Amino acid sequence: xxxxxxxxxxxxxxxxxGMGRLLLFLVAAVFQAFRPPAKIHLIIYxxxxxxxxxxSVVVLSGFFTGMVMGFxxxxxxxxxxxxxxLGSATALGLLRExxxxxSAFMVTGRTGSAMAAELGTMRATxxxxxxxxxxxxxxxxxxxxxxxxxxxxMPLLTAIFNVIGIFGAYVVGVGILGVSSGSFFSGMENSxxxxxxxxxVVKSVCFGLIITWIxxxxxxxxxxxxxxxxxxxxxxxxLSFVLILVWDYFLTSIMx
Amino acid sequence: MIRVAxxxxxxxxxxxxxxxxxxxxxxxxxxxxxxxxxxxxxxxxHLNALLLPDKGEVFVDSVDITKLGQKDLYQIRSKFGVLxxxxxxxxxxxxxxxxxxxxxxxxxxxxxxxxxxxxERLEQVGLGAMGHKFPAELSGGMKKRAGLARALIMDPExxxxxxxTTGLDPVLATSIHQLIARTHADFGFxxxxxxxxxxxxxxxxxxxAMLANGVVEEVxxxxxxxxxxxxxxxxxxxxxxxxxxxxx
Numbered sequence: 488x489x490x491x492x493x494x495x496x497x498x499x500x501x502x503x504x505g506m507g508r509l510l511l512f513l514v515a516a517v518f519q520a521f522r523p524p525a526k527i528h529l530i531i532y533x534x535x536x537x538x539x540x541x542x543s544v545v546v547l548s549g550f551f552t553g554m555v556m557g558f559x560x561x562x563x564x565x566x567x568x569x570x571x572x573l574g575s576a577t578a579l580g581l582l583r584e585x586x587x588x589x590s591a592f593m594v595t596g597r598t599g600s601a602m603a604a605e606l607g608t609m610r611a612t613x614x615x616x617x618x619x620x621x622x623x624x625x626x627x628x629x630x631x632x633x634x635x636x637x638x639x640x641m642p643l644l645t646a647i648f649n650v651i652g653i654f655g656a657y658v659v660g661v662g663i664l665g666v667s668s669g670s671f672f673s674g675m676e677n678s679x680x681x682x683x684x685x686x687x688v689v690k691s692v693c694f695g696l697i698i699t700w701i702x703x704x705x706x707x708x709x710x711x712x713x714x715x716x717x718x719x720x721x722x723x724x725x726l727s728f729v730l731i732l733v734w735d736y737f738l739t740s741i742m743x
Numbered sequence: 744m745i746r747v748a749x750x751x752x753x754x755x756x757x758x759x760x761x762x763x764x765x766x767x768x769x770x771x772x773x774x775x776x777x778x779x780x781x782x783x784x785x786x787x788x789h790l791n792a793l794l795l796p797d798k799g800e801v802f803v804d805s806v807d808i809t810k811l812g813q814k815d816l817y818q819i820r821s822k823f824g825v826l827x828x829x830x831x832x833x834x835x836x837x838x839x840x841x842x843x844x845x846x847x848x849x850x851x852x853x854x855x856x857x858x859x860x861x862x863e864r865l866e867q868v869g870l871g872a873m874g875h876k877f878p879a880e881l882s883g884g885m886k887k888r889a890g891l892a893r894a895l896i897m898d899p900e901x902x903x904x905x906x907x908t909t910g911l912d913p914v915l916a917t918s919i920h921q922l923i924a925r926t927h928a929d930f931g932f933x934x935x936x937x938x939x940x941x942x943x944x945x946x947x948x949x950x951x952a953m954l955a956n957g958v959v960e961e962v963x964x965x966x967x968x969x970x971x972x973x974x975x976x977x978x979x980x981x982x983x984x985x986x987x988x989x990x991x
Contacts, residue, residue, distance in 0.1 A: 609833075612829055612831060612834075613827045613828070613829060613831040614831050614832075614833055614834070616788075616793050616825075616827065616831065617825065617827060617831035617832075617833070619793055619820070620791055620793060620820060620823060620824075620825040620903075621820070621825075621844070621845045621848070621849070621897075622817040622820040622849060623848050623849065624813075624817070628848075
């Protein structure tokens with residue numbers, strides 16, 4: 488009984504220590520982000536890898552998400568004879584919820600996993616040790632620019648996801664199901680307010696931070712072997728997904 | 744001068760260093776030899792605080808680096824150049840950019856000065872025409888040479904070599920040894936080499952240290968080391984499986 492309690496205690500302490508390390512990693516990365524000199528060239532490079540390189544997958548998923556919303560929204564609204572609200576329902580759903588969450592999922596799968604794998608490989612091949620030994624802070628060089636880049640790229644990707652999603656819903660609603668184009672857009676114009684857009688932007692910024700924070704942490708601290716890198720990649724994606732959903736709940740409840 | 748005093752390091756329940764004491768002579772090359780997995784690399788990584796000990800001190804120019812904060816530690820690390828076992832070149836950069844990297848990050852050197860100094864170093868390690876290549880396009884020996892050029896670019900006082908010839912054929916291994924000896928003659932750094940390539944590594948060493956069972960058994964010039972009566976040293980030199988060295 489005592490040994491069982493001891494084991495439970497050790498696991499709990501390990502978990503708390505792990506969370507502490509995770510938090511300290513973020514603090515160090517944010518602190519280094521504000522310390523000169525700014526790594527502008529690295530930030531621009533990572534905006535490209537996080538933003539531009541994720542564009543195709545975000546556009547594709549946004550378009551099909553919007554089309555599905557068009558079908559599902561039409562099916563639900565028709566029961567209340569409210570098909571004309573399709574544009575409004577789609578826009579609110581995308582701007583407030585689906586746009587930030589799904590684009591964050593896409594970026595996690597495409598870029599976050601790559602970040603974890605890249606940093607994990609750098610750990611395994613002693614490249615991170617090499618930076619330390621050259622008196623270069625690897626967190627400033629490898630992590631902080633990625634965090635800043637994600638804070639810039641995520642809201643832009645989310646905005647693109649939203650616009651393409653609304654276009655997808657328009658194609659289905661107006662082009663296939665016969666909803667009037669005027670009512671599609673006027674409903675949207677009447678119901679969407681600045682707060683809806685703002686809450687989506689806040690969410691996307693938070694999700695961008697979560698993705699780079701978790702994925703960089705997992706990669707940076709990956710055990711230096713092939714299975715360690717694969718494990719870090721898997722864990723980073725799963726933990727990012729979970730934290731995005733948990734944080735989404737809190738943000739939604741605060742900003743409703 | 745680097746001095747290691749009563750250094751202990753364990754990973755979980757495995758004791759790797761069990762009270763290591765050693766001094767590395769300034770301006771000389773000291774080679775640490777020992778069986779695979781005996782803790783040579785672990786000891787080397789303590790010398791510039793890439794690893795921190797469970798107990799004990801590491802003095803670099805009379806400063807105990809195990810007690811330093813991040814800022815002071817980065818200053819101390821500026822004295823070191825390190826050639827890692829796999830060279831640890833940044834694989835997103837060309838060889839030229841890898842060698843130029845410490846200059847760009849740690850100094851205010853102009854691009855014209857960098858464009859002058861980097862080719863010089865690459866020439867010294869025999870990679871004059873390889874600057875535009877990426878690490879993935881290089882052979883093992885070339886990577887080590889590029890790693891050595893990067894380790895030397897900041898004119899360090901101390902250079903650590905972590906198994907510089909592992910994985911290389913005997914001809915390439917000899918060429919790397921010659922390269923270490925030549926650059927040491929040119930730059931006069933304090934060299935600390937971790938290796939188990941004996942007896943070839945004796946040719947470039949001023950001192951040889953034997954690490955076994957978590958402690959440094961002996962530090963002597965190579966000729967005395969060869970003739971040592973220490974059974975651990977003799978077992979290692981002769982490559983016997985039976986003796987005081989525990990073979991896992």
